[in-house]
Amino acid sequence: MLRVIQAFGLTSAPRKDLPPAVEDVSFEARAGHVTALLGAPGAGKTTVLRLMLELQEGRGITCFKGRPLHRIPHPSHEVGVLLGDVPGHPARTVRGHLRMLCAAAGAPARRADEVLEAVGLVSLRDERLGTLSRSMDRRLGLACALLPDPHTLVLDEPAEGLSLREGRWLHGMLRAHAARGGTVLFTTADAKEAARTADRVVTLDGGRLVADQEAADFARTRLRPRVVVRSPHAARLAAVLAREARTAHRSVEVVSEEGNRLSVYGSTCADIGETAFRHGILVHQLADETGDMGPKAATTPLGGPVAADAPPAPGTAPAADQARQSHPGARPTAGSPPAQDAPPRAPAKAAEAARAPGAPEPPATPSSGTSSGTSSPLPPPICVRPAPSPLRPLRYELRRVAGIGTGFLTGAVVLVTSVLTAVLAARIGHTPQARLLAAWPRQLPLPPAALGAGLLGALAFGDEFRHPALAADRGTVPRRLGLLTAKLAVAGAIALALAFLTVGCDAEVLYVMYGREVAQVPADWLALGAGWVGLVTGCAWAGVLAAGVFRSTTAGLAAVLAVPVVVVPLVQKALEGPAVRTAAGFQVRMREVFLLQWPFGGDRYLVAAARVIAQPVGGALTLSLSALLCAYLLTTLRSRAR
Structure with missing residues (x-):
């Protein structure tokens, strides 16, 4: 029978002077079987799972079908994971949450409806995540784990907080998955539940493996x-x-x-x-x-x-456990039952095979370990590697943005604030026509549209990608160019729509309130429009890049506000003082150079772009975007090198 999961020598990294939470744990889980990892609270069950999934640093090897997790191209398609509660925006619907994860895992959208029917949540598909009960939350967690149709399920306390009836339903689902040839590994603190639902029980105590038994032997001895x-x-x-x-x-x-x-x-x-x-x-x-x-x-x-x-x-089977706990390094005696023996540690060849990136796969069956008197080599270190990009980043980002009402609410607040600001500025006077249409009085560092676009951009790199279903894919926001491009594209499109809607609403309200004279479009609308679109889009991109670099929405919004408050004064101070040469006649020379290449007057757009960059805010925003993009690329390269 194919042994799907093999864990060898799992040891967590010690913290300060404390011993490791898990030390030298080795076991295996076979295909077509349900394996229970049993232990009291604090025994190290969750730590073992995190070490297996390479979510926590330590030592050891875990092979899924003979390969470590980091050598599987798409781990979430092989291993379905449920760790802790199901995170997500409380305003997102159950179906929208699953469809977003479908885009991240590369599964078709119809898969969300299939798993909803499998776990019995079809009637609750339009419910918000914040309204789900504990039992429905666990069902949703199982649905997230089943979403990419994995062969292996790794679940941490899946029946915690469930009633007896719901627990029977859950274990029936796990048994059905194992009957189809899948592998199931779940943790529990209830010995009766482990004996009733599992085929094999692996017992932990104090971070050490104390028994690895068939369910029948476990029930008889414990x-x-x-x-x-x-x-x-x-x-x-x-x-x-x-x-x-x-x-x-x-x-x-x-x-x-x-x-x-x-x-x-x-x-x-x-x-x-x-x-x-x-x-x-x-x-x-x-x-x-x-x-x-x-x-x-x-x-x-x-x-x-x-x-x-x-x-x-005395004389019965559990006496072997007592001897092993008194002397953890001793071998079991010939009279001890074989079901009590823990699996041997990984041989050195298997460790080297898992450590080398191009080495052959480790053997399916572990050897008997080292002989007495010779020290076995330490297992290879477990490194927390960066997550791969969502397989469909643009689709994921669109569903992430459209799945909740934060973007729509922010846009509505921006439009209302912009209209009120424009009306108040027109009533007071002393505001140029272009700034009046943009609702940007000189007293404000940025207009409401730019601030709203920056906020929406900063929200792009939140905790939306941290889901237990993607824990096998490291489950955190990755610094990848594919996801960054998708976020920049979506943020830019939102900022563009916000810029046009703001000017349109302001002009319409000003026309109704004060007449055509106040709402008149300026003569140089092309250059002003390019500057306006560039400002709003640049603020959105600054929010995206800053939040991606610092992993914080607050840092993203702070970077947007820092452009007019900090960077613009620095740029103006750098440009002050006597200039040896000036750029007089720049527009004429641009027309002379690009007249033949741009027969349809394309030089006007280049001149407009140059004028936008020459403005203090435009130049400062360009410098900020360049610095943030370089920082993002630097962190990406560093994470890949590590």
């Missing part, structure tokens, strides 16, 4: 049937039960717990009830139960002081 007894005379009843067991030579184990409660292994309700009746001991509760022995099973003598989660009697 989930033992017991009788729960509550009595105000629990100590006396425990002593009586222990004495009668020794007299009858029966294997009965009595465990004292809190609240006058006893757990009796190896007996029945009828025997315990008869014993309590014969000795006149009052019993408040007597019921059969399946007990969780816990990963750290420690045996105690019969009738002696016992712990709350005692193990089987």
Whole structure:
């Protein structure tokens, strides 16, 4: 049978003087099986998954079908991931959220409707993410993981917070995926859930692997049937039960717990009830139960002081766990059950194969490890690599922008503010005609349209790309030229529409309020229009680039405001002072040079562009865009080099 997931020597990076959260964890999950990673809260289950997905630095190797994740061309098509809650804008609809992820993962848009039907969310496809309940959120998380139709599912606490009925439905979905030949690995803190739903159970405790068993062996050695007894005379009843067991030579184990409660292994309700009746001991509760022995099973003598989660009697299978926990580096004895043995560590050849970029794939079956007396080499380091671009960046960006009402609300606020500013400036007077149509009084550093375009540009690099479904693709905003080009194109189109709508609305309102004279179009409208479009588009691009460089919307908006407040005074100060030469006659010489090449008067556009750049704001904006673009490219090259 093909072993799909192989994890060797997973070890997290230690923090300061603290030991690593996960140390030397090795296991495997096979195709067509459901594997449960079991452990109490804080045992290291989520850290193991993050190391496997190369989302956290450390050491070790994890092979999916014989290849590390970073050597798979499109990891999200191979591994579907659910880590934590489902993030997303609370105003985005369920269907819109999935369609946006379809564009990022390269899946067709109809796939969103297919997974909605599979997880039972068709009736809620138009609901907002902020209104979903906990159970619906987990269904949506599973839908995101199934979106690229992956072969392997890696889920962190998928049934957390679900009711019993919803949990059965979820595990039925996982079982169906495994029945189709897929691989399922999920974490849980409930031993009964692991035994009931998984084919194999891998147990962690304190960041170490303590057991790797088939589900039947796990249930037999850890989930033992017991009788729960509550009595105000629990100590006396425990002593009586222990004495009668020794007299009858029966294997009965009595465990004292809190609240006058006893757990009796190896007996029945009828025997315990008869014993309590014969000795006149009052019993408040007597019921059969399946007990969780816990990963750290420690045996105690019969009738002696016992712990709350005692193990089987000496000589039974869990004694191997006790020996292994006392001596983590020791080999299991010949008498220990094979289901308790953890998988061996990765051989040095497999480690070198995974480390070298062009090396052959590691073997499907791990070897038996190094011989005693020889130190095994350290596993290769796990590096957090940058994310690839969305497979369809332009489609992703369009759905990201149009999926929520932030852009439309910002545009409406900009238009209203611009109209009010233009009307107020016309009433006060002393504002040139061109600035009046743009609603840009001299007292304002930037017009409302430029500020709105910069804000929308800064919002382009938010947290919209951080989704658990794309965790296999590193799940964060990538610095890639494809995504940057898409964001610049969409931001530029929005800024262009905002610029034209602002001037149109201002002119119409001014005409209604004050007549044709105030709303008259200036004679040099071509150069002024080019400058206006360049200003608004440049502010939008400055917001995109600054937010992409600093990974912050606030930094993007601050970069837009810094152009008129900081950069323009610096440019004006640099241009002050005596000039040796001037650019007099520039327009005439441009016409002479480009007259033959531009027979249709194209030199006018070049002259208009030159005049825009020659303006203080235009020059400062050009310098800012150039600096931000260089910084973005530098960070991109550095991330690729790393």
